[in-house]
Amino acid sequence: METAIRLEHVNKHLGKKQVLKDLSFETYIGEVFGFLGPNGAGKTTTIKLLVGLLSMEEGNISICGKDITGEFETAMAYVGGIVENPEMYGYMTGRQNLCQYARMRKGVTQERIDEVVSLVGLSNRINEKVSKYSLGMRQRLGLAQCMLHHPKVLILDEPTNGLDPAGIRQLRDILKHLAHQEGTCVFVSSHMMSEMELMCDRVGIIVDGRLAEVKTLQEMMTERRGDSVVYRYHAENPRLLMNAARQMELQAEPGGEEMVEVQIPSGQEKQVLWELNRTLAENNIVFYSAAPVESKKLEDAFMELTGKEGEQIV
Amino acid sequence: MFNLIRNESEKVFRKYSTYVLIGLMALFLFGVQWLIKASSGGGDYRWYPDEASLSEEIMFYESQGMEEEARVWKFYRDNLLDSQVPADSWRLEALRISYAGGDESEIRETEAMARTGNWQGYYQRMVRQIQENSEYTEQDKEMMSYPYRYLLEHQLDPDDRPWQWDVAMQYQSNVGTVMALQKLEASGNLTDSAELEKARADAEVARYRLENDVEYVAVKGEYGYRYPRGVWDAVDSTSSIILILSSVFLLIIAGGCVSREFSSGTIKFLLINPVKRQKIFWSKYLMMLALSAVTLIAGFLLNLGAAVLIQGGQGLQATYLFFDGSAVREGSVLLICAGQYFAGAVSAIVMMSLSFMISSVLRSSAVAIGISITCLLVGSMVVEFMAELQIDWGRYLIFANTGLAEIMQGNSKFAHQSLGFALIVLALHMAAFLWIARDGFVKKEV
Numbered sequence: 001m002e003t004a005i006r007l008e009h010v011n012k013h014l015g016k017k018q019v020l021k022d023l024s025f026e027t028y029i030g031e032v033f034g035f036l037g038p039n040g041a042g043k044t045t046t047i048k049l050l051v052g053l054l055s056m057e058e059g060n061i062s063i064c065g066k067d068i069t070g071e072f073e074t075a076m077a078y079v080g081g082i083v084e085n086p087e088m089y090g091y092m093t094g095r096q097n098l099c100q101y102a103r104m105r106k107g108v109t110q111e112r113i114d115e116v117v118s119l120v121g122l123s124n125r126i127n128e129k130v131s132k133y134s135l136g137m138r139q140r141l142g143l144a145q146c147m148l149h150h151p152k153v154l155i156l157d158e159p160t161n162g163l164d165p166a167g168i169r170q171l172r173d174i175l176k177h178l179a180h181q182e183g184t185c186v187f188v189s190s191h192m193m194s195e196m197e198l199m200c201d202r203v204g205i206i207v208d209g210r211l212a213e214v215k216t217l218q219e220m221m222t223e224r225r226g227d228s229v230v231y232r233y234h235a236e237n238p239r240l241l242m243n244a245a246r247q248m249e250l251q252a253e254p255g256g257e258e259m260v261e262v263q264i265p266s267g268q269e270k271q272v273l274w275e276l277n278r279t280l281a282e283n284n285i286v287f288y289s290a291a292p293v294e295s296k297k298l299e300d301a302f303m304e305l306t307g308k309e310g311e312q313i314v
Numbered sequence: 315m316f317n318l319i320r321n322e323s324e325k326v327f328r329k330y331s332t333y334v335l336i337g338l339m340a341l342f343l344f345g346v347q348w349l350i351k352a353s354s355g356g357g358d359y360r361w362y363p364d365e366a367s368l369s370e371e372i373m374f375y376e377s378q379g380m381e382e383e384a385r386v387w388k389f390y391r392d393n394l395l396d397s398q399v400p401a402d403s404w405r406l407e408a409l410r411i412s413y414a415g416g417d418e419s420e421i422r423e424t425e426a427m428a429r430t431g432n433w434q435g436y437y438q439r440m441v442r443q444i445q446e447n448s449e450y451t452e453q454d455k456e457m458m459s460y461p462y463r464y465l466l467e468h469q470l471d472p473d474d475r476p477w478q479w480d481v482a483m484q485y486q487s488n489v490g491t492v493m494a495l496q497k498l499e500a501s502g503n504l505t506d507s508a509e510l511e512k513a514r515a516d517a518e519v520a521r522y523r524l525e526n527d528v529e530y531v532a533v534k535g536e537y538g539y540r541y542p543r544g545v546w547d548a549v550d551s552t553s554s555i556i557l558i559l560s561s562v563f564l565l566i567i568a569g570g571c572v573s574r575e576f577s578s579g580t581i582k583f584l585l586i587n588p589v590k591r592q593k594i595f596w597s598k599y600l601m602m603l604a605l606s607a608v609t610l611i612a613g614f615l616l617n618l619g620a621a622v623l624i625q626g627g628q629g630l631q632a633t634y635l636f637f638d639g640s641a642v643r644e645g646s647v648l649l650i651c652a653g654q655y656f657a658g659a660v661s662a663i664v665m666m667s668l669s670f671m672i673s674s675v676l677r678s679s680a681v682a683i684g685i686s687i688t689c690l691l692v693g694s695m696v697v698e699f700m701a702e703l704q705i706d707w708g709r710y711l712i713f714a715n716t717g718l719a720e721i722m723q724g725n726s727k728f729a730h731q732s733l734g735f736a737l738i739v740l741a742l743h744m745a746a747f748l749w750i751a752r753d754g755f756v757k758k759e760v
Contacts, residue, residue: 052586055759073588073589079586084579084582089328089585090578092325096324096328101587104321222516259437
């Protein structure tokens with residue numbers, strides 16, 4: 001797989017504080033890469049380094065093989081990005097703003113501008129002054145601006161900020177299409193775990209300036225699950241049920257009033273359930289319902305990994 | 315690069331406030347021109363004394379022991395009161411001369427001519443007296459009698475005060491100066507030959523005007539150029555105001571150029587582009603330079619246009635006359651006027667660059683504009699102060715070197731300040747401004 005972004009041993013200080021510590025990772029063409037981390041971990045700093053807003057201190061960053069310090073213009077031609085909130089020239093129209101960026105890049109025609117505008121859904125409002133746009137509209141315009149020049153790498157900082165649910169879904173679809181069908185590398189940093197879960201192929205977690213993990217989404221979630229599905233039984237007598245399950249060498253824990261959570265090993269679900277239910281029935285252990293609990297979310301995995309719940313920001 | 319500059323100019327011209335500024339400036343410009351017209355009054359004021367003021371004059375001169383002068387006024391009181399003869403009339407001057415040096419018959423003759431207003435007779439007599447004076451050479455006689463012969467030939471009554479009369483009298487006075495200085499030169503007592511040169515040049519120009527019927531003329535004086543009444547005078551006297559206006563306009567735009575990108579956050583999008591920061595920096599500055607050129611030129615033309623409109627085109631056809639040592643040459647007043655204006659325009663560019671630099675380094679439009687406007691208005695005062703206090707290193711300050719027109723004429727604030735020196739100081743300052751600004755922008759962590 002072709003490398004889109006490569007960081008090697010990147011260190012960065014902001015003032016006296018070391019914000020990034022020996023950061024190294026790669027992202028590839030055609031994937032949606034989620035960049036996660038608690039507040040203050042260094043996500044925005046990394047992104048700013050990637051796009052040249054901050055200067056490199058130590059280490060190398062290359063985009064599609066081009067070093068961003070040595071071959072800045074070539075490297076940046078591959079990149080489209082939004083950092084923090086998308087700010088435009090409020091006294092100009094959306095179209096005029098896009099024309100500004102079109103002029104700075106090669107090969108962006110009027111048709112392409114129209115194409116992108118309709119892609120993000122702004123065709124009706126593109127000729128109004130940006131100062132009259134809502135936050136969601138500005139976000140869409142920012143996205144349009146990124147995509148004008150068919151970049152190979154899209155770098156997005158909190159792109160769902162301000163979008164309504166329809167907009168979020170639309171964005172998700174656009175990004176996945178760009179990655180999987182057009183071969184763009186989409187590098188997204190976000191806090192919305194539910195969104196990241198639906199969108200990302202691989203995920204990198206940064207904590208305190210250090211890279212904690214880089215895994216595929218599947219790996220991230222199944223690990224925590226430990227390869228089993230949790231079923232919740234609404235039981236008449238929870239203790240009886242628990243014992244019965246444990247006798248079958250299944251893990252069972254109380255899950256609230258009258259509830260028992262039994263871990264059924266995935267891959268053997270049907271078999272084990274059949275056995276368990278039959279055992280419970282034979283022993284007259286009554287249960288009203290049994291249903292699979294939603295598997296652990298990315299959010300939980302994230303919390304576990306970063307070990308922070310409502311702590312002070314470093 | 316062209317595209318970048320186009321981007322930058324769009325950022326300026328799509329802003330509403332730019333046009334508000336331009337509108338205010340144009341309004342101010344027209345206002346100033348109108349004020350000039352309104353304050354210039356209608357024509358020359360001439361004094362027609364009444365009996366009371368005459369008595370005052372007479373009493374005054376008698377008390378001072380100036381008998382002849384008193385006699386002149388007495389004559390006026392007795393003969394010319396209420397006759398619409400102005401106090402600066404040739405008649406009184408004629409009487410003065412006669413009372414001072416003439417015999418009784420001459421005095422009577424003069425009085426008769428003064429009474430009837432017989433200027434032809436008077437001038438004819440002048441010509442005769444000059445011809446008969448054996449002290450003068452033929453050449454001298456020709457020159458001394460020329461003004462009177464001219465007026466007689468062209469039938470120009472001095473009491474009407476035609477412009478030719480003023481010029482003819484100027485010629486007469488110049489010729490007198492030349493002859494006096496030549497005498498000194500001949501006897502080896504001439505200290506300042508430049509004075510003689512100047513008197514000669516002035517005489518030549520005056521004569522040229524008469525011979526070629528040039529009513530409106532601009533000439534080079536000791537402290538700069540003098541323009542004829544009407545359009546050119548109005549334009550010249552408002553030049554400095556227009557320059558200040560243009561400077562302020564440019565200052566304001568330059569002050570926001572870089573810092574606005576930061577304060578609005580658009581800098582992020584500007585920099586996430588396949589364009590080196592340095593290129594972006596220069597595109598902004600080049601746009602400001604182009605805008606400066608356009609503004610300064612437009613300011614001059616608009617001012618000229620307003621003056622022509624409001625002054626009704628008076629004096630527009632003026633010529634610039636100068637004596638190059640052998641003959642009188644004609645030049646273009648427009649070129650001279652524009653030249654003076656653009657020599658002063660240097661300060662506008664320098665202040666604009668200063669504002670641009672502060673904007674780039676401090677990222678604050680307000681500070682940039684504030685500091686540069688203060689420098690613009692106060693800078694020259696500070697330098698004058700330093701010059702008076704003999705603080706010599708003041709010559710190295712930028713403000714001492716922006717008045718290129720004055721320096722070229724030798725009226726610099728400090729001694730021995732040549733044009734070359736001024737240009738070098740300016741160049742060094744500009745280089746420093748741009749270096750600092752560029753450095754600040756390119757190295758900035760966003």
